[in-house]
Amino acid sequence: NSLNSNKLAFRSKVVSRAHAEIWVEGGGKFYIRDTKSSSGTFLNHVRLSAANMESRPFQIKDGDILQLGVDYQGGAEDIYKSVKIKVEIGREWQAGVNVFNTTAFKNLKALAGPVQNASGVPNAGKIKALGIPDCCICLFSVTVRQALFIAPCSHTFHYKCIRPILEAHHPAFSCPLCRTYADLEEDVEVDE
Numbered sequence: 001n002s003l004n005s006n007k008l009a010f011r012s013k014v015v016s017r018a019h020a021e022i023w024v025e026g027g028g029k030f031y032i033r034d035t036k037s038s039s040g041t042f043l044n045h046v047r048l049s050a051a052n053m054e055s056r057p058f059q060i061k062d063g064d065i066l067q068l069g070v071d072y073q074g075g076a077e078d079i080y081k082s083v084k085i086k087v088e089i090g091r092e093w094q095a096g097v098n099v100f101n102t103t104a105f106k107n108l109k110a111l112a113g114p115v116q117n118a119s120g121v122p123n124a125g126k127i128k129a130l131g132i133p134d135c136c137i138c139l140f141s142v143t144v145r146q147a148l149f150i151a152p153c154s155h156t157f158h159y160k161c162i163r164p165i166l167e168a169h170h171p172a173f174s175c176p177l178c179r180t181y182a183d184l185e186e187d188v189e190v191d192e
Contacts, residue, residue: 013080014039014069020048022060030089031057032066039069039082062089097144105144108156136177137161153180 016037024030034041034048034055041048041055044065049055060066069082134141135158142148147159149166155177166173171185 010068010083012069012083014072014082016069019068028090030060030087032060033057037069039072042067060087060089062087062091101144108142108148108150135161151175151180152182153178 016035016039018035019037020032020034020041022030022032032041032043032048034053036052036054038051040051042065043058043060045067048058064087066085066087067082068085069080071082072080133156135156137157138161140158142156142158149157149159149162151157151173153175155175157176162176165176166184171183173182173184174180175182
């Protein structure tokens with residue numbers, strides 16, 4: 001765990017000291033190999049090799065799920081958790097403003113719609129101005145390159161702001177603005 005080390009350590013009793021190797025080869029291709037771990041290394045839920053056997057190299061791609069070890073609960077003992085990792089490779093295009101995220105933001109603003117007066121008629125003086133309101137939790141504006149959560153009632157929040165509420169009550173969701181209730185696990189209705 002020294003600063004010059006190329007090793008990662010996890011606080012998990014199901015991950016071996018030398019559990020697996022990850023490396024990159026020419027052309028930017030990443031690979032993983034199980035190095036004789038007893039509890040296994042999994043790539044997209046498939047074990048790479050049998051217990052205490054070294055695996056062949058497997059290429060890792062963007063969106064893959066790596067798992068080191070398996071969850072363990074033995075009798076009255078504590079629960080030991082595996083380490084799960086979602087791989088994100090080659091996402092440099094997301095680091096700045098681009099056609100995709102600016103178009104998505106414009107579409108989101110269009111969903112917010114024009115401002116209307118009390119009679120429900122669009123207010124011509126303010127149609128071009130508003131768009132998406134600020135996040136009501138942190139009070140900062142919603143902009144490009146931010147993860148958003150759009151509630152079933154169409155209110156928009158920064159995902160990092162609403163996440164504690166989502167995790168605490170999942171799958172139930174009650175909008176902090178309008179108190180509309182929704183079941184986030186409910187099936188989507190499809191018009192035929």
